[in-house]
Amino acid sequence: MFEIFKEYISQKATLTETEYAKIEAVCIIKKLRKRQYLLQEGDVWKYNAFITKGLVRFYSVDENGRENIVSFAKENWWTGDRASLLTGEPSKNNIDAIEDTELVLITKTNFDRLCREIPALNDMVNAILNKSFIASQSRIHAAIAFTAEQKYLNFAEKYPDLLLRIPQTMIASYLGITPETLSRVRKETVKKH
Template sequence: MYENFQRYIDERVALCDAESKLVRSVAVIKKIRKRQYLLQEGDVWKYDAFVSSGCLRTYSINEKGSEHIIGFSIENWWCGDRESLLSGEPSRFNIDAIEDSELVMFTHTNFEMLCREIPAFNQMVNNILNKSFITQQNRINASLSNTAEEKYLNFVKKYPEFALRVPQNMIASYLGITPETLSRIRTQTARNKG
């Protein structure tokens, strides 16, 4: 499990043996089963978490009991609630496993120490945060500008693995459309291809 994370780092930065050992020494391995929570609304998120295997979702539940999925995380992605992490405030979100999952986690204190002590690690983290910010900007723009069909087609094009791994009702929630609308779009798309 840690080997996946080590490969992820090695593909992005070159660390010396001492730096690699420091990262490994503060890493915590966590396994969670399908439907198990990693974070529940009301708890404070205190980690930087890398998904070594599996699939998770981050979502909120409104006052009517409807779920609003804000993101998915699969292998080689990071997950967590950055707002709760940085503010120390209780989270508004839940994170649970869609599949059995394994994570490499760091307390935020240790993660900040790694960023201070290892400049290459810090640069890798900054690159990840920048890409994440751009992705969120693009998602907001798409959700405001695109039709339901465009949202779905862009989602499948950008994240084809999700279409195979994530239940359709969760994809609909992520896209901000009803499951019925998604079903209609999928049927129409299949007809157009046929």
């Protein structure tokens, strides 16, 4: 699994073998079965997590027991609760596996140290955080301004591979629409195209 992580880093930064060895020395390999939690509400999140295989969802559960999916993360993506990581406060969210998943975890302490010791890694992380911030703004805009059909088409355009991997009820939750609305929108979309 570290080789997959190393390949990902090598596409974004130039590191020496010594630097890769420093990273590998602090990596924790984690395997999740489908539906197994990586993080449960109330726990403090302490890692930077990179997915080498599989798919997870990041979500909260409201007082009515309804799941509100904030994001998905697949191979070569990062996941975690950044607010809990940075504040040390218990998470209000859950992360669980939609598919059998394998991850590389690095504790916050070790990750921060690596970023100080390896400037190219720090630059890569900052670029990823900037891209993530832009994606979050785009997601908020879509949630506020788009119709149900526009939300679905936007999701389908950005993540066509996820349409087949994620149950429709989860996609509906992510889009902030009911499963019935999603079903109707999908039927209408098929008719148009």
